[in-house]
Amino acid sequence: MARRTVTTAAVAFTATATLLLTACGGGGDDSSKGIKGADTGSGTPSASASKADSDAPDLSLPDDLHLVFDFAKPSDSQHAAALDTATDYIRALKHGIVKQNPDDPAYQYYSVGAAAKYAKSQIQAWVDGGWTPTGTDKYYDAETAKVGSTGVLVTFCRNQAKSFSKKIKTGKTHYTKESLDSYQKFSILMRPLSDSAQAWKAQQIEVQGRVKECQG
Template sequence: MARRTLPIAAALTATATLLLTACGGGDDSPDDIKGAGKESSSPSASASATTSGDSPDLSLPKDFKLVFDFDKPSDTKHAAALADAQNYTRAMYHGIVAQDPDDPAYHYYSDAQAAEYAKSQIQASVKGGYTITGTDKYYDSETTTLSGGKRVLVTFCENQAKAYSKEIKTGKVLRGEENLDSYLKHRLLMVPSSDSPQIWKVQVIEVVGKAKECQA
C-alpha cells in the first residue's frame, strides 16, 4: 500500500528549533541539536494499543496487522513518546478503515501539521474507495530528547511491502512486488498534550519514501 511521501520544512521555536527536511533536502541530524540526548531501540517485541481511560478506539480488522518491532526505551519520557507515536499510526489506519476523515482517534494523538497529514491520508483512501489489508511492519526506532527537554523526536523505519490496498466495493486486493518504494523513514516530533500531559501528541511528521537506510 503505497503512501504519499510528505516533504516538510517546518521550524518550531521555543527553547529549541527543529528543522525536518524533505528527502534530498539536507543532512540535518538530531545529533546536531544542542543539548539532545539519544536513546536507540533495536527490533524485538510488538507494542499493544492504549485502551485505558478516555483513549479512543484503535481497533483494526483481523485481516490487517500493524507490527512494531521496537524495544521499550528505559527513559520513561522516551517510552511514552514512542508508545503514542505508535498509537498515532494506529489511529490513522483506524480512520482509513472507518473511512472517516474526521475520526476522533487521530485527533487524540496529534495536532497541527501531523493531524492534517493523517486527515489527508484518510481522505485519499475515501476518494480512492479502498481500505487496507495485510501486514505493515515498523522497526529500528530511535528516540531523542531535544534541547529544553520538553520535546522528543521519534524516528523509525517502515516496510509496507506486505500491506496492500483493498477495493471496498469489490474486495479486490491490489498486490505489488517489494522494491525500494516499500521502505519509508518516519520522523515524528512529539510533545506532551496540554490537556493530558501523560499523552504525547505528534505535532510534525515527516515521511520520506525510498528510504535505502531502511532496506538493510
C-alpha cells in the first residue's frame, strides 16, 4: 500500500475516461471530469466510522457474484477510512445492478456528485440491457494520496477476466476470454463529510480501460 501527497492540479481527470464495468460492457458517461480536490469537506472521521454506522444500507450480493478486494490497509487512519468506503462504493454499485435499481439507496449513501451520477448511469445501462453480473471480480494494487487539506485519492486496479454478464430473462451467461480489455484502473476521489452519518463519500471517479500496468 502506497501513500503520497498529490497537488490539486495533478488530479484533474481527463473528460473522456473509458467507463466499463464488465468484459461484456456496461454503459458509460463523462461524469469523471473536473476533479479539483476535496477541500469542501471537513472533519476527521475514523477508519471504523463506516462499519460502525447502524444506518448503512444492505450491500449483500448473490452467491454467484464474488468481489475480491486484495488491499493492504494503509497505516494512516484517514487513508484507511477512505479506502474502506471506496470499496463499499464499488459494492453498492454492484448491489444496484443486481437489484436492477438505478435509484438504489446503497450507492447514494456512499457517493455524491459525479460519483453518484456515474453509479446511476452504469446501473441504468445494465437494466437497459437486461444483464446482471456473475463470477469473480478482483480489485488490487491500491494506493492512496492526500489531495488538498482533507481529500484522499484512492486508486486501484481491476481484473474482470472472471467476471461475466448473465441475461436475466434466460439465465444464459456471456463468457469472454481474458485480454487487455480485462484490466482497468479506478481513481476515486473521497471526501470527508462531518455533517453526514456516513463519514466519507466518493465524490469523483475515473475508470481507465485496457491498462497494461494492471496486467502485470
